[in-house]
């Protein structure tokens with residue numbers, strides 16, 4: 591098989607940033623994806639309807655003519671029901687960050703006491719607004735996601751009608767947790783399907799592979815690969831493509847975030863069909879990729895994606911050393927390396 595056709599690919603966790611960085615990275619997603627869930631962790635974070643609408647306009651200007659839908663989110667705070675009723679038609683989800691846990695999350699939540707969160711989460715549940723969560727504790731970096739799992743469980747049990755999305759899961763235990771409750775769902779990134787901590791820090795340190803949550807062990811990657819590629823209904827692709835200027839990555843105090851937007855589809859095709867030996871296996875692998883990349887998100891979020899067909903062909907693609915716009919330079923994951931597949 592030398593050609594795979596993808597229908598309406600969706601990236602359900604994407605950082606587009608703002609201003610020149612937005613102008614640089616947005617077209618790299620909007621050309622290949624039918625839509626994306628846009629993260630609200632700007633400085634300051636998106637917390638009002640005016641900020642949201644202005645940001646969406648700037649995104650639309652940067653993606654013009656690409657037939658791309660920006661599914662917007664706001665940054666979780668203890669919003670009241672009136673505010674949520676007023677904004678619900680303009681958002682697809684609300685993104686919750688524990689305070690200080692990742693890039694631009696200082697205004698996040700410092701207590702997961704159910705009674706403190708109840709009014710907002712019940713209102714979201716009533717209004718059918720999904721809650722998307724960066725699930726990490728402030729413990730030892732390799733344990734943060736697993737330490738957060740009891741909080742997911744507590745939220746899932748206390749708010750059974752609230753759709754909760756476990757963002758960018760990275761551990762075997764998180765893969766088990768998402769299957770345990772009907773109202774839990776998850777996104778999986780490209781990089782966590784490709785790398786472990788060894789790729790980041792096992793040899794010379796690779797700053798362009800540094801992100802939150804940090805890449806884990808081989809057995810975690812194996813569990814993620816199985817969950818993503820097996821056609822399970824509960825997991826969606828969310829690249830967590832998180833560009834930072836190259837100077838902020840190749841620096842003492844490297845910013846967390848991996849830039850994968852321009853290479854995601856080519857790598858996903860490679861990952862999904864790599865072990866297929868005949869037509870039937872390729873058919874199943876393509877069907878499962880289509881679920882991971884679009885159909886599951888459509889069902890989970892209840893969205894209608896704009897129609898877009900992307901053809902991926904078996905032809906080597908050399909990943910550029912960097913992408914630039916004006917003074918901004920960004921380095922993609924695996925810069926200068928070659929992938930087996932290209933976008934037609």
Ligand code: NCD
Nearest residue numbers: 605692693801802832846847
């Ligand atoms: C993201 C960013 O840079 O905004 N960084 C990252 O390492 N993934 C934030 C996030 O999603 O954690």
Ligand code: ZN
Nearest residue numbers: 603629830832
């Ligand atoms: Zn993110």
